[in-house]
Amino acid sequence: MTRWERFLDTFFNVEVMARYLPKIAEGFVVTVELALLVVVSGLALGLLLAVVRTLRVRVLNALIVLYVDLFRALPPLVVIVLVYFGGPAAGWSPSGFVATWLSLAVVLSAFAEEIFWAGILAVPRGQWEAARSTGLGALQTLGWVVLPQAVRMTVPPLTNRTIAITKGTALGSVVAVSEILSSAQTAVSFSFNPSPLTLGAAAYLVLFIPVVMLGRWVETRFAWKR
Amino acid sequence: MAPGARPVLSIRGLRKSFGSVEVLKGIDLDVRARELVFVIGPSGSGKSTLLRCCNRLEEPTDGSILFDGIDVLSPRTDINAVRRRIGMVFQSFNLYPHMTAAGNVMLALRRVLKKGRAEADAIARAALARVGLADKAGSYPGELSGGQQQRVAIARALALEPVAVLFDEPTSALDPELVGSVLQVMRELREAGMTMVVVSHEMGFARAAADRVLFMDQGEIVEEGPPAQIFGAPRHARTRAFIEQIVRH
Ligand SMILES: Nc1ncnc2c1ncn2[C@@H]1O[C@H](COP(=O)(O)OP(=O)(O)OP(=O)(O)O)[C@@H](O)[C@H]1O
Ligand SMILES: [Mg+2]
Numbered sequence: 342m343t344r345w346e347r348f349l350d351t352f353f354n355v356e357v358m359a360r361y362l363p364k365i366a367e368g369f370v371v372t373v374e375l376a377l378l379v380v381v382s383g384l385a386l387g388l389l390l391a392v393v394r395t396l397r398v399r400v401l402n403a404l405i406v407l408y409v410d411l412f413r414a415l416p417p418l419v420v421i422v423l424v425y426f427g428g429p430a431a432g433w434s435p436s437g438f439v440a441t442w443l444s445l446a447v448v449l450s451a452f453a454e455e456i457f458w459a460g461i462l463a464v465p466r467g468q469w470e471a472a473r474s475t476g477l478g479a480l481q482t483l484g485w486v487v488l489p490q491a492v493r494m495t496v497p498p499l500t501n502r503t504i505a506i507t508k509g510t511a512l513g514s515v516v517a518v519s520e521i522l523s524s525a526q527t528a529v530s531f532s533f534n535p536s537p538l539t540l541g542a543a544a545y546l547v548l549f550i551p552v553v554m555l556g557r558w559v560e561t562r563f564a565w566k567r
Numbered sequence: 568m569a570p571g572a573r574p575v576l577s578i579r580g581l582r583k584s585f586g587s588v589e590v591l592k593g594i595d596l597d598v599r600a601r602e603l604v605f606v607i608g609p610s611g612s613g614k615s616t617l618l619r620c621c622n623r624l625e626e627p628t629d630g631s632i633l634f635d636g637i638d639v640l641s642p643r644t645d646i647n648a649v650r651r652r653i654g655m656v657f658q659s660f661n662l663y664p665h666m667t668a669a670g671n672v673m674l675a676l677r678r679v680l681k682k683g684r685a686e687a688d689a690i691a692r693a694a695l696a697r698v699g700l701a702d703k704a705g706s707y708p709g710e711l712s713g714g715q716q717q718r719v720a721i722a723r724a725l726a727l728e729p730v731a732v733l734f735d736e737p738t739s740a741l742d743p744e745l746v747g748s749v750l751q752v753m754r755e756l757r758e759a760g761m762t763m764v765v766v767s768h769e770m771g772f773a774r775a776a777a778d779r780v781l782f783m784d785q786g787e788i789v790e791e792g793p794p795a796q797i798f799g800a801p802r803h804a805r806t807r808a809f810i811e812q813i814v815r816h
Pocket of ligand 1 (some may be wrong): 585608609610611612613614615616617
């Protein structure tokens with residue numbers, strides 16, 4: 342075998358790839374499910390926390406800041422392992438899927454809260470005053486005037502952060518979630534050939550390139566004429 | 568149109584402090600229906616704060632404010648109900664940049680007065696026509712000149728059929744050639760009998776349109792009277808010094 346042939350056999354063994362494609366496809370579905378759950382619940386929780394923070398209740402705000410700082414500082418893998426292996430000691434045994442989902446959602450919510458909050462603060466005070474002077478309540482002002490502007494400003498950093506954390510679904514492989522990476526690793530150990538990993542990488546590209554493109558589309562879509 | 572006898576706005580002993588700094592030091596003011604009261608004074612004298620206390624964008628420290636018979640400062644008063652009946656126009660327009668001109672005018676019609684889309688749209692278009700912007704209903708603030716933006720802001724206030732409108736330096740952020748269009752709208756409002764309190768240094772407009780001019784300095788109303796008196800023969804030295812200074816500019 343020439344070097345080139347060995348390279349092809351190692352990473353692009355068609356026969357092995359074909360054999361394990363169904364397994365990787367199953368992993369793909371799991372990753373997509375996990376990613377969607379993380380994005381939706383993480384962003385929703387982050388937005389909710391940012392909205393609560395605008396009420397400016399001292400104790401609540403202190404708790405939110407503590408939560409945000411904590412989960413921005415902890416590596417996501419540590420949170421996942423803590424929930425998965427520590428949970429049972431506290432009388433709660435989440436599946437690897439649930440542990441990964443909740444951990445990543447919580448981490449994403451912490452970053453999202455901070456980004457939404459910065460966006461809310463960046464909306465000029467005059468916007469609040471104009472809306473309140475026409476009789477809109479605080480939550481109405483937030484919903485109709487402030488958040489639409491804040492969210493537009495936060496789309497780029499939020500997209501980046503969301504993609505980064507969603508890629509963390511691969512960490513689920515550590516706690517027995519059969520998502521893409523874990524399916525690929527299992528396939529490698531059965532076939533003694535790393536080609537399934539190539540397939541796994543391709544699966545991530547198939548998943549995330551459209552997400553990156555969607556992010557860019559949302560950015561232009563949400564920009565308004567100033 | 569001559570002002571009515573009934574005071575629409577009645578302020579007594581109004582005080583406002585920011586921290587230890589007292590910015591309003593006991594203001595008494597009555598504004599009657601259909602009256603146009605002009606407020607002048609040096610920067611930092613408390614003119615904006617006075618206006619902003621009237622609809623509680625700023626929380627007064629002490630005193631009383633009656634608006635159209637309602638005790639504005641009472642904790643039992645629904646402040647949002649009061650606010651929608653006091654129009655407010657800001658120096659920096661404060662239009663919502665993500666909404667069209669019509670959208671800006673419609674928001675409170677829909678969400679505060681709970682009007683249906685069609686009705687709110689019709690009212691918004693009428694309000695925009697009133698300020699000469701019927702053809703700009705679909706434009707975003709960023710596509711409008713400063714003068715046009717300020718007229719949209721006036722339309723936004725008028726659409727709620729306010730009992731009075733407060734103007735805080737409505738023309739001072741505008742290029743000189745755009746000031747006229749906004750003053751024209753204000754002149755028409757005055758002719759239609761709108762009760763107005765205007766903080767501005769447009770003396771020509773004040774002479775032509777104001778019933779009364781107040782001169783404020785350091786949180787107090789130093790002197791008030793008809794425009795001819797305040798601009799032509801001010802009684803207080805502080806008023807005189809201030810008038811001389813703005814005339815020179
Ligand atoms: N939110 C605030 N916090 C602290 N101080 C304030 C605040 N708003 C106003 N002030 C102070 O109150 C005083 C009066 O301010 P105000 O804006 O009412 O003056 P003004 O007469 O409108 O001045 P200008 O002509 O510059 O608009 C100023 O000294 C200002 O610094
Ligand atoms: Mg001011």
